[in-house]
Amino acid sequence: MMLRNWMLLVLLWTGVGVGGAYAQAEDDGAQARALLTEAVDYYKENGDKALAVFSRQGRFVKDDLYVFAINTNGIMLASGGPSVMLIGRDIMNSIDDELKPKFQQALSQPENGEILEADYPWGSWNTGGRKITKHVYFQRVGDTVLAVGYYQPRASSEQALQLLETAAEAVSSNARETFNAINALDPRFYQDDLYVFVVELDSQRFVAHGSNLRLVGRDFGALADRVGKPFGQEALDKIATTEMVEFDYQWKHPITGDTEHKHAYARKVGNYLVAVGYYQPNNGDGAQASAE
Template sequence: MDPRHSLFAILLIAALCAAGCTTAPPANTTPTTTATATPCVACGVNSPSNPLANLTVDEQRLVAFVNEAAAYAKSNGRETALTAFNNRNGSFIRRDLYVFAYDMNGTVLALPFQPEIVGTNRSGAVDLNGVAYIRDAITAARNGSGFFRYHYPNPARNFTVEQKTSYVIGLGDWFLGAGVYTPDPVAATVPLRSRAGLVTFVEQAAAYARANGKDRAILAFNDPNGSFVEDDLYVFAYDMNGTTLALPFQHELIGVNRSDAADIRGTKFIKAGVSAAQNGSGFYELRYPNPADGYAVEPKTCYVVGMGDWYIGSGYYSARTNTSVNSSAMSTKEELATFVEKAAAHARARGREPALGDFNNRTGPFASGDVYVYALDYNGTALALPFQPDKIGMSFLNATDSTGQYYTRVEIELARNGGGFVYYDYPNPDHSMASEPKMSYVQDVDGRYWIGAGTSLPVVNETATR
């Protein structure tokens, strides 16, 4: 054999091994969207593998890019390499290609477009179809190298969620990789109220926060008429302790710690959000009042993104209804607040005892259907409860609703801070005192006691009996 032919064969084998001897994904195929992805992990030296020529042009570009990054890490050391990979203006950002890196436990080491989650363990992260893509990456890296597929926001296309094929190389106790996006030809038609649309909406809000800073972002998220409110979608924000930072339709809860808040099924949704955010990002489900639908309690799918010591998210309601509150109830939050404020003015003008007598009259002007004025002092002692006169004089300070919320404590805090709305479960006198979701507004009267009134909320796809 011509020695030159032997040398060529040796060089070809070496090139294939440098690429990780991977089993490449078939060219021009559509990835599956099942909840369990099977990564194309590295093969052994003697195992059959597809030659690089069988990869698409983008996949060849991807493999070359990741090999270059791995060579840089080996030559310059891990810390120098991670600094370079985390530099979003550096040489390892090339159009839609950028390097990511994790340790073998799933902790982020490099993520240039999401720097706030560097150091976060994302081993449990899943995409919109439930694919555990970090675990797939670890599996491939432990086998030397390999490909895997999932869906991920594309920073080069305004964080639109797209199919992504990534390639990783293991480097001992850590690995690095990169990926190429495959734009969905119908991506432009993906509805906002879908998982893909929701992820894009939240990731765009996260990008705004990174570019403009936390304070400016929170100000924008709290604007009910701003660009981060789309029909029944709006951005909310909390710190990692559960304190509200942004709620555009419930400003009275800003600054309130809601870590124990639960929906009508008992789901502690703030804790669910914190848990998902601590993992980088994630989905959760709950039942929540819909401001675009008369505050009906509806099933809601939420997606959140961790931003270091805080997180942002949004959600879409999976059921829409034309059901409105009881015809005798206040039809808007503004009407309910006005009703309570007029009652507070009445109490100040008439005096405490005469006013409490008026509020305890279930046939008087301060009781109509399921809407009635109640009064308590700041120790939580009931002063007026027209449909539960036997409970006057009792303390509600430790009272909880069916979800475990200490609703009276929340009301006291709101009253002390100028008034506001609260959501909880309470017996409805219009429905034989059955416990139902309720929205109330509370207001201080004279510094010694406060009053409130509320309306029961319709429940969509859920029974009010618990």
């Protein structure tokens, strides 16, 4: 049941080609708002006849952005994305209980001519089950709520440090339980494109990885990126003499699939190196990392 609900939720809010939308998130914010404004004007002029237009490929589907419409009773009326299969269905029967209050709040907003905004964590078949923050613009017209959403920009260095602190405390409290949670994509240990990985210092091998389970058991010290930088050994050498280190390398982004520059922070927690890194796409070389 939970898997079915998750897949329906994916279809409701995610579009085709999440990588492209994520990579251009800043531009998509302005484009999403503009597309919603265009859709609202069209709906006001054409009424319910506009719903069929929103559900077809055309002027209201622009790259990864599309319009969808839900009435205030929760019935999907139109969609230019994968959620077209939910047209005519009550979305409240297709989402998890923890998300229902957010939908109900959005659908209960009064009609005041304003564009409202909300953030939601949504999964995608392109992200291996991880949820990504999606920013949605929406406006009510009569009993219909029109919306357009896009994926948020990459996480920041501050967010990476916060996640590292959370992970370090968890490893210190119960290492094995934390490793299992990281490997199972527990949402406590990833945020958008951030994720935790842990290396046992004695063996120098990964014991947990929040993006690529194939690396668990691999020798971290033997890793080199596409340009040949032995970043794994560099990090191990640094952590041998201090409790907190930083290092840089080229690595595959977990959402876009592109190889980008990554800056990582790591802490020594007992016999483990616990690390979180954030991506800096303007510094990437576009190549594929050799460890993938």
